[in-house]
Amino acid sequence: MVLPVLSRIGRSLLVVLLVTMAVVLLMSLAPGSAAEVILGEAATPEAVAALNAKLGLDQPLWAQYLNWLGDAVRGDLGESPVTGQPVTEAIVERLPVTLQLAVMALLLALVVSVLLAVASAVRPNSLVDRAINAVSSVFLSVPAFIAGPLLIYVFALQLGWFPVTGWSRLSDGIGPNLLGALLPAIAIALTEIAAFHRVLRADLIGTLREDFVGAARAKGMSGAYVMLRHALRPSSFSLVTLAGINLGRLIGGTVIVESLFALPGLGQLLATSIVTRDVVTVQGVVAFIAVVYVGVNTAVDLSYRLIDPRIRKVATA
Template sequence: MLVFTAKRVVRALLVILFATFLVVALLSIAPGSLAVTLLGDAATPDAVAELEARLGLDEPLWEQYFGWLGDAVTGDFGTSLRTRQDVLDSVLERLPVTLELALLALVIALAVSVPMALAAANRPGSPIDRVSTFLASVGLALPAFVVAPVLVYFLSVQAGLFPVAGWERVGEGVGANLHHALLPAIAVAIPEIAAFQRLLRTDLDSTLHEDFISAARARGLSRSYILWRHALRPSSFSLVTLAGISFGRLIGGTVIVEAVFTLPGLGSLIAGSIASRDVIAVQGAVAFIVIAYVVINTLVDIGYGFLDPRVRREAV
């Protein structure tokens, strides 16, 4: 188990290093310059070069990266070149919004997908099964950046059920907070509902062919009772694993939705920093998201290994 855990930790560190370096590399080749953004289009080339030298933007790419990395391992994610605000403080200030959105989306996805999968498995080949399978396929094909504007138009603009944009913090009232958070969370949750439903439906179908299920049927138990009490728990193993991984991914996957609903989360921080070419702010925010995702994913992998010895044997 020690070797299995060590491999997962090493892989997590490599992913973090690669992702953060990739951010710097991509921003370095993108058109535009932070110095030009700060000084304006009328700035002279000498003024731009002087500011870039003062900000360290004229250094080689690898020097910029390893300089940042040396500070990051001590918890210093740098200072925004544009706002002069500590990047870690900016991330922590916006993190509650993104965490709430991701958690609420995960809860909605599980609350909808589990009954859908149970209803479909209870009557294989029935209209309920076919409709739920069709809806799951549609949900998988619709990304959040397509779903979000559609929901805003129909449920906010036309029906007036939800605000078009804005955010209310929990401290200002739970009801007001949920009123603003629910629609963005639904937009994020729809693809997750589809993925969870299909996975659980497949696992339920496999479990229902096991011998212990046949024994339960021989005792005269109803199909619904067998699904809830005997089949759901052993079929939920993969779902729990996917839910854990999805939560980590959702922390960094709400950028488009936050932009559509103008939410003050990590997504809007990254989008604004990219637009202004604020390399340090983008790198710090992305590093934080990558670390969160990798840590959650690694914990899920290690937990999977504890629960299923076959995973440990295959990984060694």
């Protein structure tokens, strides 16, 4: 048991290392530097070179990366050369916004998709099933950068139910916070609902045809009990895997939505840092997201035994 866990941790650390290396290489291909952004367009080449030397940006790329990596291993993600703010502090400030959006979107997607999948799987190819599949196809074809403006136009500008942009923290009250977070969360959740529904629907239809489900029905158990007790849990493997993977992806994939709704989260921080050539902040944010991503995936793998007792029996056999 110990060796597989250590192997998993080693692979996860390798993924984080490769991701941060790729960030450095990609950022090096972009023209300009943080010194040019700080000094402005009127800066002389001499002033830019002097500031690059002061910030350590005149060193070879591999030396910059190794210096950053050595500090990151000790928990220091560096300091932004553009804002002067420690990267760890910037992440801590903005993480609650992004985390709330990602969790809200994931919970909305799970609840709605489970309800739709159960309704579809009870009578496959029925009118209800076809209607739900049609709605799911629409959701799947509408990305967040299209759903976001549509939701803003209808529910914020026309109906006035939600604020157009901006963010209210929980300290300002749960009501204002949820009003500011719900539309962005829905914009993120739409495509997740479609993906979750399709995966769970297919697995449920297959499970409902298994012999143990037929035996449960033959004992006189109600359809709702059979669905919830015998069919839903063993059909949730793919859904749990997909949800776990998507949670890590959602934490790093809210850039467009946070920009559309002017939300002070990690996505907006990452987008701003890329524009200003703030490599240190980009590295820190990407490294944090990569750690969260691989951590969530590891937790998903370990959760399989809790979902289906058959996994525990195989492991102990």
